[in-house]
Amino acid sequence: MPNPGDKVQITTKKETVEGILMPSFDNNTIILKLETGYNIGFNKKDVAKITLIKKAQEEHKPISPISKNPDLPTIYILHTGGTIASKVDYRTGGVVASFSPEDLIKIFPELNSIANLHSELISKMWSDDLRFKHFTLIAEKIEAQIKKDVNGIIIGMGTDNLAVASAALSFIIEQTPIPILLVGSQRSSDRGSSDAALNLLSAAHLIAHSDFADVAICMHASEQDTDCYLLPATKTYKLHSSRRDAFQPVNTLALAKINYQTKSIQFLTKDYKKRSSLKPIIKPKMEEKVGLLKIHVNMVPEQFSFFEGYKGLIIEGTGLGHTPGQVPNPECEIHKKIYPAIKKLTQSGCVLVMTTQCLYGTVNMNVYDKGRDLLELGIISGEDMLANTALVKLSWLLGNYKPEEVKKLISQNLRGEINLKHQYDTEFVNIK
């Protein structure tokens, strides 16, 4: 039986496949790393034959960032934790974030032929634990690297809040001469179905072979392991809890499609920021006292009052941007207290911004009298911004601008977060 690291040929009833044997996480599975970097898993009982092609020769030695190939660009990989570099924890049987960035390079040796790599582990955390201050921290690391003349930056991160982080970094990084791409993995790197390799290699390929220079996300374009999408930093949503193509543009389209196997990059828009010699402009401050409140049936006024003392609050309203609080017929004591609670908040100087839990479409508070009531209470329309994008934008604006400026800028498009072309009747983006 060959050992992990050996090059082998596996024969099943259906196919014959060549690749590097990977460590398996159970006794029933054989995992092979294909030349594309993609891992493929076989059920052991389906494997008719394993043939050794080449013994591993001192494989997996750490790649030294010093052995620089002058013909290749330099990419800085900043690792923050999450599935993209996780391995199975044999103690608990689950997946934990534990690989170091060096391990990351070991798992994806193809990276070495795309670029000279630098890497850094700045935290080992699930993206669920991200706070505003972490965006500041990541942005400062990015700024330091841009000044070191790297050609692009890849940020490995857990997927749960990856789209939120990309939006935050998009506001913080007002100007960048190089691309800054967030990649994640919906499936652990040592699972046969992991999407980690394609996401990471596609991001590196885009950095090495295109003029794109902005903050964006690089994730699977479909369930197939062929294409990745370059997705807009402020208008992407994790729309499925486990699918590899969970990341979908909302109220807009993907920026580009990358096929790593055929080495093609197809931009789907001409409207993207390009490489330049401009100096980076980073405004890393985030205001901590900003919250988010999702509207639902049976709300109580105290859910608004909770945010007294906050400087900003995103409301994830219903439909075109509504909350309860109109006194219905028959009258209701609780409803009578909701609008006054909202008014008290806005009058205290807290900036209240309306978004919609419909996800697709835009807020429009001028259509119904309910919406106009809320405008009168001082709530500002968040237009077609995703609620989480509005949240980090509001925190960022309050960290860097005066309240009166914040109230104007929140409804203006700064980073593509408001799509003015997208109006009342715009089509759904087809998510299949």
Place this chain on the structure above:
Amino acid sequence: MPNPGDKVQITTKKETVEGILMPSFDNNTIILKLETGYNIGFNKKDVAKITLIKKAQEEHKPISPISKNPDLPTIYILHTGGTIASKVDYRTGGVVASFSPEDLIKIFPELNSIANLHSELISKMWSDDLRFKHFTLIAEKIEAQIKKDVNGIIIGMGTDNLAVASAALSFIIEQTPIPILLVGSQRSSDRGSSDAALNLLSAAHLIAHSDFADVAICMHASEQDTDCYLLPATKTYKLHSSRRDAFQPVNTLALAKINYQTKSIQFLTKDYKKRSSLKPIIKPKMEEKVGLLKIHVNMVPEQFSFFEGYKGLIIEGTGLGHTPGQVPNPECEIHKKIYPAIKKLTQSGCVLVMTTQCLYGTVNMNVYDKGRDLLELGIISGEDMLANTALVKLSWLLGNYKPEEVKKLISQNLRGEINLKHQYDTEFVNIK
């Protein structure tokens, strides 16, 4: 110039169309009601000619529910408010709910050839103002009508919380011998693009011509004004703030497609409840002290503590069902307090249920150590339930069962709200 109510022929450069002239809401638009019940709007400057075909003759007289046609089934229309029967308020320029149910019948006279109609206005409220107690009220009205031997019930409602109401009614109405269909309208009835007519007529047609007998939603299947979907009461989401086909099944498929023009009803599943002579079983109690908390970056432990004293709380977590609270590296004082705040809630007897803000896909708290931590804190998986469905289910369970039963039943499929066939790798439903 013909008057509203007259049958006319309108000629533009592109087409010639016949229909009943409707009252227009501005001076630039001419609205025509086609034979299908659909309203079509023309820009006045595009209209080359208007020819009077037939003067209105004593039109729009109220339809008396007493003039019963013994060959037609009887449908009870219960009106709660919302766009489905709203008209333009000329004072403010917006749309307000103000038509009585009799007006509804005036606007959609085709209803009279489908069924004998009874109607009742039980409230004039936007669905945004719905509270749990309103679901109880509506269910009691429904029960009374079922006992009067009507053949089906249509509930007209604002769309913002229509899918939430359908889920609540689905739990409350444990058994029904007749269909109970919720219909709404994304566009006001006197706008040229209104979807009210097709939704209402399709629902009535389904009641008159199928064996379906359950709670469900009837709304546009596409942007075209041709087909409606019959949608599952507990797994439908308003996925767009304004589109006519905003209502989409999530983690499942539509139940049927109804084409009112061709009078065809195509069931997409055999797995639906059929008409019977069974007595209705209504369990109308809802527990008031049930809340919903959406997870986002920068959460504070007090957002969990807020719900102390509540009997139930739905958490709309990230990804496979996560919250912040693992102490990251570097350590964070706020994170240290989140898990204890959650534990205090579960230990107080509050039932905490995890759903996912990804919308598509299922909660699976066994994949990552973070999920397993949350299970240990006493949070129960809501599987692939929509957060709002889980909210009304939990309120209903707590109103009717003992806490220990509630904790078991919340993860079990009672009304199609948990789709056991839908697992980790299930496809997105194609929303286009």
